[in-house]
Amino acid sequence: DTGVSQDPRHKITKRGQNxxxxxxxxxxxxxxxxxxxxxxxGPEFLTYFQNEAQLEKSRLLSDRFSAERPKGSFxxxxxxxxxxxxxxxxxxxxxxxxxxxxTEAFFGxxxxxxxx
Amino acid sequence: QQQVKxxxxxxxxxxxxxxxxxCAYENTAFDYFPWYQQFPGKGPxxxxxxxxxxxxxxxxxxxxSFNKSAKQFSLHIMDSQPGDSATYFCAASKDNTDKLIxxxxxxxxVFP
Numbered sequence: 001d002t003g004v005s006q007d008p009r010h011k012i013t014k015r016g017q018n019x020x021x022x023x024x025x026x027x028x029x030x031x032x033x034x035x036x037x038x039x040x041x042g043p044e045f046l047t048y049f050q051n052e053a054q055l056e057k058s059r060l061l062s063d064r065f066s067a068e069r070p071k072g073s074f075x076x077x078x079x080x081x082x083x084x085x086x087x088x089x090x091x092x093x094x095x096x097x098x099x100x101x102x103t104e105a106f107f108g109x110x111x112x113x114x115x116x
Numbered sequence: 117q118q119q120v121k122x123x124x125x126x127x128x129x130x131x132x133x134x135x136x137x138x139c140a141y142e143n144t145a146f147d148y149f150p151w152y153q154q155f156p157g158k159g160p161x162x163x164x165x166x167x168x169x170x171x172x173x174x175x176x177x178x179x180x181s182f183n184k185s186a187k188q189f190s191l192h193i194m195d196s197q198p199g200d201s202a203t204y205f206c207a208a209s210k211d212n213t214d215k216l217i218x219x220x221x222x223x224x225x226v227f228p
Contacts, residue, residue: 041220041221042120042207042218042221043160043216044218045216045217091159091160093159095212097213102211102213104150104162104165105212105213106162107160109158110159
């Protein structure tokens with residue numbers, strides 16, 4: 001499968017615990033995005049990377065959230081001291097940008113986080 | 117501030133009928149308008165997209181109509197099928213590789 005892969009698919013955690021999600025983009029894609037989707041809503045942009053550089057962060061991304069893309073390949077999203085309001089589907093997407101060639105964003109299947 | 121407004125919230129259509137979903141945007145800098153289809157437990161998948169230099173784009177049973185002056189665009193699904201039952205999201209961005217601003221979604225149910 002050469003699509004966007006996210007791990008884990010589901011995560012249940014106790015309030016106050018830290019969680020980390022992983023996203024593996026389509027291999028040649030240089031842009032990687034994180035979105036959050038709550039029930040009955042559209043995805044909301046959190047942050048995105050071009051290669052290893054984090055280019056933009058939404059104000060939704062509180063200090064408890066951190067994202068990395070250390071070698072411009074996979075990315076991790078960490079949430080520290082989780083709160084019940086963090087319960088959501090976390091979606092990763094990737095695209096190819098620049099050099100005269102660009103693609104639309106392809107989404108992974110998401111990681112569903114439940115904070116109890 | 118919601119930059120992309122979508123309606124209706126839900127839609128029930130008979131098999132073979134036409135499904136119409138509408139979106140309106142605020143930011144005139146947007147120049148890429150995709151529609152995504154999402155099934156339960158799955159990530160959104162691109163259905164069709166349009167840029168403001170054309171007023172209509174058709175791909176199979178799916179058509180986007182775009183009205184730049186009104187800052188509105190809509191998705192038409194012709195000959196709707198039960199397999200089209202899903203949640204549809206409109207979105208907008210400044211180009212097809214920029215962050216997407218999504219609408220709130222329309223849950224479509226197509227009954228046989």
